[in-house]
Amino acid sequence: MAIKRKKISVVGAGFTGATTALMLAQKELGDIVLVDIEPLENPTKGKALDMLEATPVIGVDASITGTSSYEDTKDSDIVIITAGVARKPGMSRDDLVHTNAGIVKSVCEQIKATSPNAYVLILSNPVDAMTFTAYQTLGFPKNRVIGQSGVLDTARYCTFIAQELNVSVEDVRGFVLGGHGDDMVPLVRYSNVAGIPIEKLIPADRIEAIVQRARVGGGEIVSLLGNGSAYYAPAASLVQMAEAILKDKKRILPVIAYLEGEFGYNQLFMGVPAILGGDGIEKVIELELTAEEKAALDQSAASVASVIEVVKSGLSI
Numbered sequence: 001m002a003i004k005r006k007k008i009s010v011v012g013a014g015f016t017g018a019t020t021a022l023m024l025a026q027k028e029l030g031d032i033v034l035v036d037i038e039p040l041e042n043p044t045k046g047k048a049l050d051m052l053e054a055t056p057v058i059g060v061d062a063s064i065t066g067t068s069s070y071e072d073t074k075d076s077d078i079v080i081i082t083a084g085v086a087r088k089p090g091m092s093r094d095d096l097v098h099t100n101a102g103i104v105k106s107v108c109e110q111i112k113a114t115s116p117n118a119y120v121l122i123l124s125n126p127v128d129a130m131t132f133t134a135y136q137t138l139g140f141p142k143n144r145v146i147g148q149s150g151v152l153d154t155a156r157y158c159t160f161i162a163q164e165l166n167v168s169v170e171d172v173r174g175f176v177l178g179g180h181g182d183d184m185v186p187l188v189r190y191s192n193v194a195g196i197p198i199e200k201l202i203p204a205d206r207i208e209a210i211v212q213r214a215r216v217g218g219g220e221i222v223s224l225l226g227n228g229s230a231y232y233a234p235a236a237s238l239v240q241m242a243e244a245i246l247k248d249k250k251r252i253l254p255v256i257a258y259l260e261g262e263f264g265y266n267q268l269f270m271g272v273p274a275i276l277g278g279d280g281i282e283k284v285i286e287l288e289l290t291a292e293e294k295a296a297l298d299q300s301a302a303s304v305a306s307v308i309e310v311v312k313s314g315l316s317i
């Protein structure tokens, strides 16, 4: 049988969805179908055609189409869900829960019917609870339902460390675990620059300032933009995750995974380090945590669990 390009559907053709589609094309990761709701079909087709017309200049081969019909997404290898509303200044991500749970549920019902073998990446906020919503609706195995938070949160944290030391971002390594909220947990002890622990390079008060800025990094962008939330770094994060799966790279990345005992949590979706490869989440990597780190993660887990409870009580899933 002829070898075919991979098919990637991006649901939600707004700021994050359109940027993700373009970045996927730039990396020539597959053919892309951009999906939005009915009244927005023409702008969605327009965005897709505009991107397609960039491919000769960029020098990549990919089909990029826009649609409002899930028939066009049939048998996708990866589906990326960015559908939903974004917060505005003064709102928390959790304020989006009711609206976005309904949207994510309806999107997942369509995906379940049209792409039953897909790996599904979720971005819509509040993303830990939306990953739960997707998992419940899709009924797919847990390795194929993966939320995005930690790649972005870690990227922000690493950006600030690189800025502080005036070194290449390529040499900075770190991990941010927990829920995608202001009590997320950047793990200072597991952060280094070219293998050198950051605690040996940056004074404690400056590390604390970096940790705090990373925790509220999404809100910083929301305040600056004034009418929406971040999309360049979120899109880059989704593409890194999609690439890890499509190329079976077995990257170790922080992702929102379904936990069944790992780190001491049960039946909870939350950000943890995992091996991401051709079979999605292939393994959650458990780290040894100090009592202080575990207490911070417990607090973040409790916040996530309370939003998941809101979803459970509001939707019949």
Ligand SMILES: NC(=O)C1=CN([C@@H]2O[C@H](COP(=O)(O)OP(=O)(O)OC[C@H]3O[C@@H](n4cnc5c(N)ncnc54)[C@H](O)[C@@H]3O)[C@@H](O)[C@H]2O)C=CC1
Residues within 6 Å of the ligand: 011, 012, 013, 014, 015, 016, 017, 035, 036, 037, 040, 082, 083, 084, 085, 086, 087, 096, 100, 103, 106, 107, 122, 123, 124, 125, 126, 127, 148, 149, 152, 180, 228, 229, 230, 231, 234
């Ligand atoms: N997990 C994370 O790290 C991040 C999450 N987000 C979240 O991603 C979501 C999208 O953000 P943006 O792209 O900036 O918003 P946006 O408003 O630019 O785009 C959202 C798109 O979803 C579409 N949509 C709504 N209902 C739909 C449905 N049923 N089917 C298909 N499409 C539908 C809208 O028409 C709109 O085009 C928000 O919930 C935001 O909070 C954004 C950045 C980072």
Ligand SMILES: O=C([O-])CC(=O)C(=O)O
Residues within 6 Å of the ligand: 086, 087, 093, 125, 152, 180, 217, 218, 219, 221, 222, 229, 230, 234
């Ligand atoms: O802050 C928001 O609402 C969007 C988001 O999740 C992020 O940029 O981290």
